[in-house]
Amino acid sequence: xxxxxxxxxxxxxxxxxxxxxxxxxxxxxxxxxxxxxxxxxxxxxxxxxxxxxxxxxxxxxxxxxxxxxxxxxxxxxxxxxxxxxxxxxxxxxxxxxxxxxxxxxxxxxxxxxxxxxxxxxx
Numbered sequence: 001x002x003x004x005x006x007x008x009x010x011x012x013x014x015x016x017x018x019x020x021x022x023x024x025x026x027x028x029x030x031x032x033x034x035x036x037x038x039x040x041x042x043x044x045x046x047x048x049x050x051x052x053x054x055x056x057x058x059x060x061x062x063x064x065x066x067x068x069x070x071x072x073x074x075x076x077x078x079x080x081x082x083x084x085x086x087x088x089x090x091x092x093x094x095x096x097x098x099x100x101x102x103x104x105x106x107x108x109x110x111x112x113x114x115x116x117x118x119x120x121x122x
Contacts, residue, residue: 002090009119015092018101021113022053022079040064053077080106083115092117 005015033045041064048057060071078086080097087095095117099110106113 002086002092006091006119011119011121013119015087015115015117015119017083017113017115017117019078019083019113021106021110022077022082024110024112025056025077026053027109050074078113080110080113080115083113087115087117091119093120094118 009015029047029049031047033047035043035045037043041062044061044063046059046061049055050057054076055074056077057074058072062069062071084095084097095115097106098104098114098116099106100112101114104110
């Protein structure tokens with residue numbers, strides 16, 4: 001996908017990715033989260049780390065009026081270094097990482113993982 005985005009961008013184009021980085025995820029991890037929603041329903045979220053901290057499997061269970069619906073999905077999680085390396089490998093240049101949308105440095109306790117990657121002028 002990153003190669004396709006790089007190919008689709010005009011010269012000097014930029015890609016911005018905003019996600020939860022692996023560093024933050026490890027600090028705030030909870031196996032299960034239960035949330036009562038405004039409409040009276042409840043959302044149960046169960047998470048599992050898979051493949052040596054490269055993937056997260058999530059099951060969301062929505063309970064309302066005595067009925068439940070399940071939603072399962074899985075996604076890849078990246079550290080700042082892993083995401084930067086992938087962007088550089090796909091041809092992006094001048095990759096910068098930030099810890100929030102205000103441009104804070106990606107330090108020891110980032111809130112988010114923001115990557116800004118540029119396609120070269122050629």
